[in-house]
Amino acid sequence: MEVHGMSACAGVFAVSCTREPSTRACTLQRESQLNKFLADVERRALRIAEIAVRDRDEALDLVQDAMIKLVKNYAGRPGAEWMPLFYRILQNGIRDWHRRQKVRNRVMVWFGRGGSGDDEYDLVAHAPDPAGRTPDEELQTDEAMRRLETAIQALPARQREAFMLRTFEGLDVAGTAVAMGCSDGSVKTHYSRAIHTLRDKLGEHWV
Amino acid sequence: MNDPNEKKAKKLFDDSVDRLDAATLSRLNQGRHAALDVLQGSQPVGLWTRWVPATGVAAAALVTVIVMRGPDAVDLPTASVTDFEILLEGESLEMLEDLEFYSWLEASDLEPNGNVG
Numbered sequence: 640m641e642v643h644g645m646s647a648c649a650g651v652f653a654v655s656c657t658r659e660p661s662t663r664a665c666t667l668q669r670e671s672q673l674n675k676f677l678a679d680v681e682r683r684a685l686r687i688a689e690i691a692v693r694d695r696d697e698a699l700d701l702v703q704d705a706m707i708k709l710v711k712n713y714a715g716r717p718g719a720e721w722m723p724l725f726y727r728i729l730q731n732g733i734r735d736w737h738r739r740q741k742v743r744n745r746v747m748v749w750f751g752r753g754g755s756g757d758d759e760y761d762l763v764a765h766a767p768d769p770a771g772r773t774p775d776e777e778l779q780t781d782e783a784m785r786r787l788e789t790a791i792q793a794l795p796a797r798q799r800e801a802f803m804l805r806t807f808e809g810l811d812v813a814g815t816a817v818a819m820g821c822s823d824g825s826v827k828t829h830y831s832r833a834i835h836t837l838r839d840k841l842g843e844h845w846v
Numbered sequence: 847m848n849d850p851n852e853k854k855a856k857k858l859f860d861d862s863v864d865r866l867d868a869a870t871l872s873r874l875n876q877g878r879h880a881a882l883d884v885l886q887g888s889q890p891v892g893l894w895t896r897w898v899p900a901t902g903v904a905a906a907a908l909v910t911v912i913v914m915r916g917p918d919a920v921d922l923p924t925a926s927v928t929d930f931e932i933l934l935e936g937e938s939l940e941m942l943e944d945l946e947f948y949s950w951l952e953a954s955d956l957e958p959n960g961n962v963g
Contacts, residue, residue: 666885669885682871686862699874702874702877703877706881710882710884807855807859834849
């Protein structure tokens with residue numbers, strides 16, 4: 640996996656032990672840095688995966704899979720590269736998941752048990768609101784997020800990826816390009832189209 | 847991100863992240879520590895190991911399906927061998943376990959008194 644355009648986010652997590660990877664101190668330092676990185680990114684990654692596959696359990700598996708692959712294959716890379724690499728692994732996982740779902744549905748249809756696609760899915764956790772909002776305010780926020788999620792889920796896959804990585808994760812164009820495995824120009828095109836599509840679907844005031 | 851709508855969307859997203867329930871956060875935490883175990887040279891528990899027993903079941907289910915469908919099944923209209931390969935290359939083997947169950951169900955339907963085999 641080639642990484643381009645990393646200068647914008649260089650130096651976030653400098654890994655200083657690349658020359659002595661076998662020493663215990665270096666391993667512990669790297670583990671600590673990875674733990675900090677993953678703890679910081681995991682919840683947003685989960686929600687992004689959950690919006691993409693519409694299933695929390697599947698999203699949890701995808702995120703764990705991405706964590707394992709990042710640690711296994713890229714622990715020795717400079718920490719500044721971890722974010723786009725992690726999301727590249729995750730996006731690949733999501734694409735594979737969708738591909739397998741299509742095949743699975745085809746096989747089940749052939750077998751006479753077509754997947755209905757009517758997965759039960761609870762978008763809203765029924766926990767007390769940590770922000771201390773009233774139930775009405777909470778309901779309005781939930782409804783707004785539900786409308787937004789529905790509109791995002793209806794986007795073409797590449798537009799959805801570009802929108803979520805740029806807007807929700809805050810990756811810059813170069814980082815998003817690494818995560819999506821495409822050029823900076825493609826990211827800009829997908830992102831711009833996503834914004835226009837969402838504007839068309841949700842009106843001038845999205846939320 | 848200058849568009850106010852994008853800012854609102856980001857805020858809604860962050861809010862949904864902050865409201866993840868404790869059980870989900872716990873599973874994320876477990877998944878992270880399982881991933882970090884790779885650095886210590888141990889195999890992550892959970893995601894991979896649970897598919898090991900399923901592989902045998904999947905293979906058996908596949909054979910069952912082929913035997914039950916008979917020679918006519920070779921000319922599959924939509925589900926090809928490639929489809930099975932795609933399924934098997936990933937971790938999605940639950941469906942093949944389902945197929946074994948459906949095979950059994952169909953076999954039991956063939957018997958008027960419900961006896962199987």
